[in-house]
Amino acid sequence: MFEISPAEWTAILLSLRVAVIATLVATPFGIALAWLLARRDFWGKSVLDAVVHLPLVLPPVVTGYLLLLTFGRRGLVGGFLADYLGIVFAFRWTGAALACGVMAFPLLVRPMRLSIEAIDRRLEQAAETLGAAPWKVFFTVTLPLALPGVLAGMVLGFAKAIGEFGATITFVSNIPGETQTISSAIYSLIQTPDGDAAAGRLVIVSIVIAIGALIAAEWFARRATLRLHGN
Amino acid sequence: MLRVDIEKQLGEFSLHASFTGEGRVIGLFGASGAGKSSLVNMIAGLLRPDRGTIVIDGETVDDTAAGIHVPTYRRRIGYVFQDARLFPHLSVAQNLDYGRRMNGLAPDPAQHKRIIDLLDIGALQDRRPGKLSGGERQRVALGRALLSKPRLLLLDEPLGALDEGRKLEILPYLVRLRDEANVPMVYVSHDAAELRQLATQIVMLKQGRVTSFGGVKVLT
Numbered sequence: 453m454f455e456i457s458p459a460e461w462t463a464i465l466l467s468l469r470v471a472v473i474a475t476l477v478a479t480p481f482g483i484a485l486a487w488l489l490a491r492r493d494f495w496g497k498s499v500l501d502a503v504v505h506l507p508l509v510l511p512p513v514v515t516g517y518l519l520l521l522t523f524g525r526r527g528l529v530g531g532f533l534a535d536y537l538g539i540v541f542a543f544r545w546t547g548a549a550l551a552c553g554v555m556a557f558p559l560l561v562r563p564m565r566l567s568i569e570a571i572d573r574r575l576e577q578a579a580e581t582l583g584a585a586p587w588k589v590f591f592t593v594t595l596p597l598a599l600p601g602v603l604a605g606m607v608l609g610f611a612k613a614i615g616e617f618g619a620t621i622t623f624v625s626n627i628p629g630e631t632q633t634i635s636s637a638i639y640s641l642i643q644t645p646d647g648d649a650a651a652g653r654l655v656i657v658s659i660v661i662a663i664g665a666l667i668a669a670e671w672f673a674r675r676a677t678l679r680l681h682g683n
Numbered sequence: 684m685l686r687v688d689i690e691k692q693l694g695e696f697s698l699h700a701s702f703t704g705e706g707r708v709i710g711l712f713g714a715s716g717a718g719k720s721s722l723v724n725m726i727a728g729l730l731r732p733d734r735g736t737i738v739i740d741g742e743t744v745d746d747t748a749a750g751i752h753v754p755t756y757r758r759r760i761g762y763v764f765q766d767a768r769l770f771p772h773l774s775v776a777q778n779l780d781y782g783r784r785m786n787g788l789a790p791d792p793a794q795h796k797r798i799i800d801l802l803d804i805g806a807l808q809d810r811r812p813g814k815l816s817g818g819e820r821q822r823v824a825l826g827r828a829l830l831s832k833p834r835l836l837l838l839d840e841p842l843g844a845l846d847e848g849r850k851l852e853i854l855p856y857l858v859r860l861r862d863e864a865n866v867p868m869v870y871v872s873h874d875a876a877e878l879r880q881l882a883t884q885i886v887m888l889k890q891g892r893v894t895s896f897g898g899v900k901v902l903t
Contacts, residue, residue: 574768580755581727581762582782582831589756592781596772 456653462629463637464657470545470633471614474553475606478560482605486564487594508558512618519551519623547624548631552613555620560609563669567601567676568594600676604669611665615658634658684867685709685835689725689735689745698722698891701735704869708861710882711871712902717888719871723839726869727762728755740834756785761828761836761866765843767820769812775823776808782831795830801863802826802856818849822856829864836868842877850877857881875902 456464488494489501507515523530523541533539541547571594579589595602617635624631626640638654641647685704690697698718711719724730726737728744731752737745739760744753761782769778779799783790799805802822812820821841828836841857842850854877861868861881872878878885879899887895887902895901 572768574764574766575770577729577755578762578764578768579770579781579785580729581758581760581837582827583756583759583786584781585754585756585785588785592785593770 454653454656456657457650459628460637460650460654463632463634463654466545466548466629466631467614467633467635470548470552471610473546474549474556474613475560475610477549478553478557478609479602479606482557482560482564482609483595483602486561486568486605487590489561490565490568504561505558507555507619512555512616513622515555516551516619516622519547519554519619523547523550523623541624543624543627543631545624545630548620548633549613551619551623552616555616556609556612559612560605563601563605563608563673564598567598567604570601571597600672604672604676607665607669607672611662611669614661614665684740685726685869686736686738687722687726689722689732689737691721691725691730691732693721696891700886700888700891700893702886702893702896704867704884704886706867706882706884708868708870708882708884710878710885710899711869711888712873712875712878712885713888714873716890718891719873719888720839722888723762723837723869723871726835727760727837728753728758759786759832759834761831761833763821763824763828763836763838763841765840767812767824769815769820769823769827771812773812774808775804775810775812775815778812778823778827779804779808779830782827786831788832794832798826798829798864801859816849817845818852821845821853825856825860829860829866833866836864836866837871838868839871840873841870842872842874854880878902 485504489497520542521527525531525534525540525542530541533541539546541550575597576589576593579593584592615635617639620631620633621636621639626632626636632640634654634657638651641651641654688701690699696718698721700718700722711722713719721730725732725745726739732745732747734747735745736743739758743751744758745751770781773781802825804819804822804826807815807819807823812823815823825841842853845853858881870878870881879902882899885895885897885899885901886893
C-alpha cells in the first residue's frame with residue numbers, strides 16, 4: 453500500500469524544491485527586516501509591521517489573487533520582469549515559490565526578530581569599543597547570537613511554505629510537474645474516484661515533514677538558550 | 684594625553700566637566716549618580732556631548748563646534764565594563780583575539796604572551812565565558828581590551844561587581860598593569876581606597892561638576 457508512485461514523487465520533490473527556494477530567498481530579506489523592526493525606529497514602522505503580517509490574516513486566495521495581479525504576465529511588476537529580465541512567475545514553479553515565500557514570510561521573520569531583540573546590546577557596544585565597525589558588529593556578534601532564532605525562523609518558514617495551498621493554487625494553478633505541490637496534488641486526488649490511497653500517502657508524507665520541522669524548531673530554540681548563557 | 688571639556692544634559696541631570704589628564708592613571712572619583720559613567724561613555728564615543736571637545740592623545744575625537752564626532756570603533760580605546768561583557772558565543776581565546784582581528788592588526792605573539800602572563804589567564808583560553816568566575820571574567824575582559832592595542836584604557840568600576848575577596852584578587856593585577864602595560868588609563872570608582880592604590884591623578888565629580896582635581900591627596 454505504501455508505494456509512492458512517480459507522479460506522487462514529482463509532487464513531493466516539487467514541493468521540496470519550492471519550499472527550499474522560497475526559504476533560502478526569503479531568509480536574507482527576513483533577517484534584514486527582523487533587524488529593522490527590532491532595532492530601528494522610523495516613520496511608518498507599524499505600517500510595515502502590519503504589511504509583513506498581512507499574509508497571515510488575509511484569506512490566502514486574496515493573497516494569491518493580489519500576486520496574480522502584480523506578478524502575472526500583465527501585472528505591473530510581472531510584465532516588467534518578463535519583458536526586461538525574462539523572469540516569469542505566472543503558472544511556473546518559480547511563481548509557486550514566490551507565493552510560498554510571501555505566505556511564509558511572517559512566520560519566518562518573527563523568531564528572527566525575537567532573537568535579535570533578546571540580544572544584550574551592551575555586547576554590541578563592547579564590540580564597538582574593540583574597534584569593530586557597525587557591519588562587523590552585526591556579522592561577528594549580532595548574527596551569531598541570533599543564529600538559533602534565524603534557523604528556527606527558516607524551519608518554520610519552510611514548514612509553512614511546503615504546506616501552502618490557497619495562494620499558490622490561485623496564483624499559479626495546479627499543473628502536474630510544474631506547479632502541483634503536495635497540497636494541490638492531495639486536493640486533486642480527493643476529488644478523483646479511487647484517489648483515496650494516493651491522497652492518504654501524501655497526507656502521511658505531509659505529516660512527517662511537518663513534525664520534523666517542529667522538532668527541528670524546538671531543537672534550535674533550545675540551542676539558542678544555551679548559546680545566550682555562554683555554555 | 685586626555686583633554687575633556689564637555690557639557691551634556693541627561694534629563695534633569697546636567698553634566699559639565701572640564702579637565703586635562705596627564706598622569707598614567709586618572710582616577711575619576713564620585714558617588715553613584717555623579718556622572719562618572721556618562722563622562723567615560725563620552726570619552727568612548729558611546730555618548731555624544733551637547734557642547735565641547737574631547738582630545739585623546741593629541742587627536743580631537745569630539746568637537747561640537749567643528750562638527751567632529753569620531754565613532755567609537757575608530758577611537759582606538761579599550762573599555763573594561765563593570766560587567767565584563769565577554770562574548771558568550773566565543774571562547775576566551777577568541778574573545779582575547781577579537782580586537783586584533785577587528786582592527787586588522789598583525790599577530791603580535793610577544794605582546795600576547797606578555798599580557799596573558801601578566802593577567803594569568805593562559806589556563807582559561809579554551810573555556811567559554813559562561814564557565815568563568817567573576818574575577819576570571821574581569822581579567823579576561825582586561826586582556827581583551829589591552830590586546831586591541833588601545834591608546835587609552837577606560838575602566839568603569841571594574842571591581843564593582845565583585846565581592847571583597849575577589850577585589851583583593853584582582854587589585855594586584857591592576858597595579859601590575861599600571862606599572863608594566865604602558866597604556867594610560869581612566870579609572871572610574873566610588874571607592875577612595877581603590878583609587879589611592881591605583882591612581883596617579885584624581886578628578887573628583889559631584890553632581891555633574893568637577894569639584895577638585897589634583898594628586899591622590901585630594902581624596903582625603
